[in-house]
Each structure stands twice: as structure tokens, then as C-alpha cells.
Amino acid sequence: MKLESIVKEQHPGAKHAGRSFNNQRRSKKTRRSPNEVLDSIALENNLDITSEDFQKHLDANDEISHLRDEFHFPNAATFPGVEGTDKECIYLLGNSLGLQPKCTVDEVTKVLDNWKVNCNHSRFIGHLPAILCDEMVTEGMSRLIGAHEDEVVAMNGLSVNLHLLLVSFYRPTEKRNKVLIEAKAFPSDHYIVQSQIKQRGLDPEKCMMFLGKPQGKDNSKLEMSEFVETIEKFGDEIALVLLSGVQYYTGQVLHMQKITEIAQAKGCMVGFDLAHAIGNIEMNLHDWGVDFAAWCTYKYLNSGPGSMAGAFVHRKHNLNNFPKFSGWWSHNLDTRFEMSNVLDLSPGANGYRVSNPPPLLAACINASLKVFQKTTMAKLTKKSFLLTGYLEYLLHHYFKKTEGSKVYIDIITPPVERGCQLSLKFSLPVTEIYDKLVKHGVSCDIREPDVIRVAPVPLYNNFRDVYRFVQVLCKVLPVTDA
Numbered sequence: 345m346k347l348e349s350i351v352k353e354q355h356p357g358a359k360h361a362g363r364s365f366n367n368q369r370r371s372k373k374t375r376r377s378p379n380e381v382l383d384s385i386a387l388e389n390n391l392d393i394t395s396e397d398f399q400k401h402l403d404a405n406d407e408i409s410h411l412r413d414e415f416h417f418p419n420a421a422t423f424p425g426v427e428g429t430d431k432e433c434i435y436l437l438g439n440s441l442g443l444q445p446k447c448t449v450d451e452v453t454k455v456l457d458n459w460k461v462n463c464n465h466s467r468f469i470g471h472l473p474a475i476l477c478d479e480m481v482t483e484g485m486s487r488l489i490g491a492h493e494d495e496v497v498a499m500n501g502l503s504v505n506l507h508l509l510l511v512s513f514y515r516p517t518e519k520r521n522k523v524l525i526e527a528k529a530f531p532s533d534h535y536i537v538q539s540q541i542k543q544r545g546l547d548p549e550k551c552m553m554f555l556g557k558p559q560g561k562d563n564s565k566l567e568m569s570e571f572v573e574t575i576e577k578f579g580d581e582i583a584l585v586l587l588s589g590v591q592y593y594t595g596q597v598l599h600m601q602k603i604t605e606i607a608q609a610k611g612c613m614v615g616f617d618l619a620h621a622i623g624n625i626e627m628n629l630h631d632w633g634v635d636f637a638a639w640c641t642y643k644y645l646n647s648g649p650g651s652m653a654g655a656f657v658h659r660k661h662n663l664n665n666f667p668k669f670s671g672w673w674s675h676n677l678d679t680r681f682e683m684s685n686v687l688d689l690s691p692g693a694n695g696y697r698v699s700n701p702p703p704l705l706a707a708c709i710n711a712s713l714k715v716f717q718k719t720t721m722a723k724l725t726k727k728s729f730l731l732t733g734y735l736e737y738l739l740h741h742y743f744k745k746t747e748g749s750k751v752y753i754d755i756i757t758p759p760v761e762r763g764c765q766l767s768l769k770f771s772l773p774v775t776e777i778y779d780k781l782v783k784h785g786v787s788c789d790i791r792e793p794d795v796i797r798v799a800p801v802p803l804y805n806n807f808r809d810v811y812r813f814v815q816v817l818c819k820v821l822p823v824t825d826a
Contacts, residue, residue, distance in 0.1 A: 378733020579610030
């Protein structure tokens with residue numbers, strides 16, 4: 345039985361990550377965990393889940409395994425800290441920087457050739473002409489977030505886009521001036537909110553509210569009950585709710601639909617940082633009524649470090665008169681080059697563009713989107729369900745915390761509220777473990793104070809990557825009795 349069919353049969357709810365991984369309305373009796381699915385596959389094929397034969401069986405039945413061939417896999421021997429010259433890279437770091445698609449060089453070369461051959465005319469003709477290149481990648485990105493194409497723009501970087509969006513969507517009044525963010529928000533998001541509040545002449549100490557435990561404390565699951573209680577108690581004072589779609593530290597998928605409904609019912613604007621969500625989980629931003637969102641493209645979208653980011657503004661705001669920071673790219677294309685100095689503002693998301701986009705960066709995004717066009721987010725999340733579930737199974741098998749155990753791994757990522765990332769806490773010093781993993785050719789990362797993040801990306805990682813990673817862990821850590 346093929347992998348996709350197995351997951352569909354065993355886990356029929358694996359359709360929308362924002363819903364299925366987090367759907368409170370589904371009966372627990374109908375939900376099949378990854379462990380249950382893996383157990384059934386092992387039983388059906390008379391295989392031991394911890395064996396290499398089982399890993400090979402999963403890879404042999406992976407219907408999107410061919411997508412791995414679309415990417416360049418680095419040789420770990422070139423990495424700092426790796427011992428030996430023949431180390432095959434175990435790359436589990438797509439949540440930080442995605443691998444380079446093989447077609448990226450061709451896409452970039454076409455843009456360079458267009459500039460070389462057509463010079464100024466390359467603004468208007470050829471491959472990804474400068475005047476239109478950003479609009480040529482919005483359709484692909486819109487499909488990944490569940491939006492209409494005219495709700496999506498490619499521009500700037502993530503932090504810049506959040507600043508531009510908050511000019512419109514954080515409009516404090518005397519009574520409603522607070523912003524609700526995660527206590528362990530990504531630092532840039534924290535600084536953005538802080539500076540936006542200061543720019544309005546307000547005090548961040550009084551206007552910033554935090555969901556979850558304070559900075560520096562143990563960062564466990566963000567509870568919906570805490571969010572509901574906060575909105576019920578302080579909703580009339582909150583101007584903006586700005587949260588992550590997927591929490592960067594814990595890997596938790598937040599219930600964006602429910603958060604949006606609850607917060608908007610109290611009159612709050614709602615936006616999401618989707619840096620760790622786009623290309624990782626399924627979303628339906630338009631149907632959910634999310635006001636705005638922003639994301640980078642260098643993680644799961646595989647577009648290279650610092651590549652052009654994206655933003656979403658719901659159609660309901662197409663004709664809003666909110667404050668905006670405008671530039672000539674905010675101006676309607678039909679009249680932009682009349683140079684009238686009378687702003688003919690593009691409606692909706694397009695009105696938030698400020699300057700002309702870079703075709704070379706659009707080419708990198710276009711290359712990645714070509715790979716995504718060869719599959720669907722539904723197929724990717726079905727594979728991710730088993731791929732990350734397989735990793736979870738092996739970690740629990742070898743390193744589960746038991747009474748009296750001195751060597752163990754805690755997975756702080758909620759099991760039914762996750763994409764592909766698992767955030768791991770170790771009973772031993774995390775830096776020592778990380779250094780040992782690096783020596784063996786493993787690419788993962790540390791996030792302070794004490795977490796190693798591991799992300800098997802279904803677009804290009806396979807079950808062998810997971811199996812080999814756990815085998816390395818067994819070499820560098822004393823294994824508990826399993």
C-alpha cells in the first residue's frame with residue numbers, strides 16, 4: 345500500500361494542518377496518532393519499526409520521494425566542525441534555511457541573460473521582467489496560504505513587511521492600545537511591536553501583552569484557554585493580536601482560525617507571522633478571515649538567505665483608508681509612469697508595495713514554486729504526518745524519560761499541534777550534544793536557552809534521513825533501556 349493511501353486511510357483528518365492537527369471538534373476516538381499508523385504498517389508487513397528494513401519500506405512507498413531529486417544536498421565535509429571527508433549530510437534544518445532547488449541556477453541565469461541582452465528593455469520583456477516579476481510569484485504563494493492572488497504580494501523582507509502592515513493594522517486609541525504577542529515571540533517581532541508602540545508615543549511596558557510564560561522561563565504549549573481568557577478579560581483594550589502561525593521555538597501550530605474568530609469578535613485586528621508556517625502546514629487565510637499576514641521565503645520556501653518576502657491582506661480591506669507608508673510601487677501600474685505625483689493607490693495588498701522588486705530574488709522564489717507545483721500541500725502534510733511521527737517514535741523508543749533515567753530527550757512540540765519540526769530538550773548539556781551531532785554530519789540548530797530543533801521536511805527529506813539521525817544520536821548518547 346502506498347504511503348499516501350496508508351495515511352489517508354489511517355488518518356482521514358490530515359487535510360488541513362490548521363484544522364486537522366488542532367481541531368478541537370473532532371472526536372479523539374476517530375483520530376489516529378502517527379504511532380498507531382506506524383504500528384499498523386509494521387504489523388501488516390511483519391517489520392520492526394526500529395529496523396532499517398522498516399525505514400526502507402516507508403521510503404519505497406513514499407509517492408513524492410522523487411521530489412528529493414529536485415534539490416542540491418550538500419556534502420557535510422565542507423561544513424565547520426565535521427570530522428572526516430566522506431560525511432554524507434543529514435540535513436534536518438529546512439526550518440532555518442531550505443535547500444537550493446536545482447532549477448534555481450537556471451532561473452537566475454535567465455534573469456541575468458535578460459538584463460545582459462535587453463538591458464533597460466528587461467524591465468518590460470523577457471524572463472521575469474522587472475516591472476512584473478513580483479506579480480509572477482504571487483499565484484504560487486497564494487495557493488500555499490489559501491488566499492486569492494490579489495491578496496498576496498512579494499516584497500521586501502519579513503520584518504520590513506510587518507512594519508509596513510502595522511502602520512495600518514495597529515491603530516491605537518485611548519482605550520484600545522494594547523498588542524498581544526507571544527511571550528517567546530521571535531525577537532524581531534518583539535522589537536517591531538515595541539518600536540511601533542514607541543512610534544505612536546506610547547509606552548511598550550503598558551501596551552504590550554504576552555501570551556504564554558514570560559521570557560526566559562520554560563516555553564511550553566500555548567494554551568487556547570489562556571488566549572480565550574485573555575481576550576475575554578482584556579479584548580476591549582487590545583488593538584492588535586499578532587501571533588505566529590507556527591511557533592519558532594516549540595514548533596507548535598496555533599489554531600489560527602479560532603484565534604481569528606475569537607479576537608475579531610472583540611474588535612481586535614488579527615495578524616500572523618507565517619515564517620515557520622508557509623510551505624509547512626496547510627492554511628486557508630481568506631476563509632479564516634485573517635486580517636493580514638507576512639512571511640519569509642528562505643525556510644520552507646527554499647528561496648535563499650534574505651530572499652524577498654511575502655505579505656497577505658484580506659480582500660475585505662481592499663478599499664480601506666488606513667494609514668500606509670507609500671511609494672511609487674503603491675501606485676496603480678496603469679498610471680504609475682505618468683509621474684503625476686498624485687497617488688493612484690493600488691487596492692488591497694498591492695497598495696502596500698513601496699519600491700520596485702528585484703528580479704534576481706523573484707527568480708529564486710519562482711524556482712522553489714516550480715517544485716511545489718509538482719505536488720500539493722495536502723500530499724506534503726500527509727507525508728509529514730508520518731515522517732515527523734516516525735522521528736517521534738524512534739526518539740521515544742530510545743530516549744524516553746523514565747523513572748531514574750539520566751539520559752533522556754523531552755519533545756516539547758505538542759504532538760497534535762505541529763508541522764514537521766520537533767523541538768528537543770536533553771537531560772545533558774545541549775551544546776555538547778549539538779557539537780557531537782555536527783561532527784557526524786548532522787545539520788540541525790540550537791535555540792537558546794536549551795533546545796535543539798530538528799525538522800524533517802517532506803519536500804526533500806526521507807525516512808532514511810530520520811533513521812540515520814537517530815542512529816547518530818544513539819552513538820553520541822548512552823541509550824536508555826527500551
